[in-house]
Amino acid sequence: MNFFISGAAGFLGAGLANHLAREGHDVRGLDDLSTGDPQSLAPDVHFTRGDVNDRPKLWTLLQEVDCVYHLAARVSVPESLLYPREYNAVNVGGTVSLMEAMRDVGVRRVVLVSSGAIYGDQGEQPLRETMTPNPRSPYAVSKLAAEFYVKTIGALWGIETVSLRVFNAYGPGQHLPPSHPPVVPYFLRQALRGGSLVVHGDGAQTRDYVYVDDVISALVAAATAPNLNGLVINVGSGRETSVRELAEAALSATGSRAEALYSPKVSGGVSRMRADISLAAQKLGYKPSISLEDGLRLTLQRDARLKGIS
Ligand code: NAD
Numbered sequence: 001m002n003f004f005i006s007g008a009a010g011f012l013g014a015g016l017a018n019h020l021a022r023e024g025h026d027v028r029g030l031d032d033l034s035t036g037d038p039q040s041l042a043p044d045v046h047f048t049r050g051d052v053n054d055r056p057k058l059w060t061l062l063q064e065v066d067c068v069y070h071l072a073a074r075v076s077v078p079e080s081l082l083y084p085r086e087y088n089a090v091n092v093g094g095t096v097s098l099m100e101a102m103r104d105v106g107v108r109r110v111v112l113v114s115s116g117a118i119y120g121d122q123g124e125q126p127l128r129e130t131m132t133p134n135p136r137s138p139y140a141v142s143k144l145a146a147e148f149y150v151k152t153i154g155a156l157w158g159i160e161t162v163s164l165r166v167f168n169a170y171g172p173g174q175h176l177p178p179s180h181p182p183v184v185p186y187f188l189r190q191a192l193r194g195g196s197l198v199v200h201g202d203g204a205q206t207r208d209y210v211y212v213d214d215v216i217s218a219l220v221a222a223a224t225a226p227n228l229n230g231l232v233i234n235v236g237s238g239r240e241t242s243v244r245e246l247a248e249a250a251l252s253a254t255g256s257r258a259e260a261l262y263s264p265k266v267s268g269g270v271s272r273m274r275a276d277i278s279l280a281a282q283k284l285g286y287k288p289s290i291s292l293e294d295g296l297r298l299t300l301q302r303d304a305r306l307k308g309i310s
Pocket of ligand 1: 013035
């Protein structure tokens with residue numbers, strides 16, 4: 001098949017692009033390299049540097065494409081509190097630009113990578129697709145708006161759509177910006193360096209951490225599985241881990257004697273998150289197979305930047 005991936009040089013995009021290329025598919029990737037690294041892509045992925053709002057570029061790249069994966073986005077919840085306009089322009093505007101270009105060229109299917117963040121705080125766990133979203137940050141609002149745009153204009157223009165609400169993905173190659181680092185590589189790096197693992201709040205807040213290979217298995221299935229049109233589907237591990245437990249697991253995986261340090265909670269945080277993954281099992285044959293302990297071990301083994309620290 002011919003695939004196009006926006007955000008292809010990012011953490012999930014590169015993992016997906018390399019996987020599809022290994023399987024023998026034709027893969028074209030676009031990324032503006034605002035955070036992505038083209039070095040993470042295999043040589044047989046056709047990479048173009050560019051903005052997801054650049055429709056003339058999209059018209060060229062989308063020719064003969066069977067399925068689009070849309071991952072290009074600004075991805076930090078805390079950063080989105082500082083720059084909501086930027087998050088709206090890229091995450092919402094970029095989605096509409098890509099849908100317009102898909103309509104113009106005649107692409108049949110799009111898989112949007114959305115986020116579990118759209119649920120916000122709910123009265124109960126696990127989080128099911130039927131719950132009313134309660135976004136708590138500009139990032140979460142932007143992903144929810146992207147879901148609605150994709151579904152609504154997809155139906156109007158005859159484009160098949162599916163949105164995968166990915167929970168906290170982690171694994172080798174995750175971008176580690178100094179200002180707002182994702183918690184898993186941050187904890188691993190701090191543990192390896194012997195620095196403090198700073199936990200915001202009391203560490204009781206929970207997340208559903210899912211290893212990158214499991215996410216990619218769901219993304220791959222979403223390109224061809226039948227009867228997905230218009231659906232949103234959770235992709236997580238189905239397990240709930242507190243930040244305190246994650247810090248302990250990172251210390252244990254690295255054999256580090258570093259310590260967790262508790263600081264005041266930052267705004268935009270959600271207290272509990274665990275995905276109900278039964279719809280993904282039913283529709284995508286999805287079955288996550290990597291435990292948190294194994295996933296942390298694999299991340300340490302495979303992430304060259306973390307290896308450089310130890
Ligand atoms: P990432 O930052 O590594 O990837 C995003 C990529 O998009 C980057 O390579 C960046 O350079 C690129 N990009 C940003 N703005 C762009 C633009 N205007 N034009 C073209 N490219 C642009 O983050 P990721 O974790 O790989 O996230 C990929 C997608 O998955 C995002 O849509 C994110 O919202 C979603 N997601 C990720 C997670 C997670 O835990 N990693 C969870 C839920 C959803």
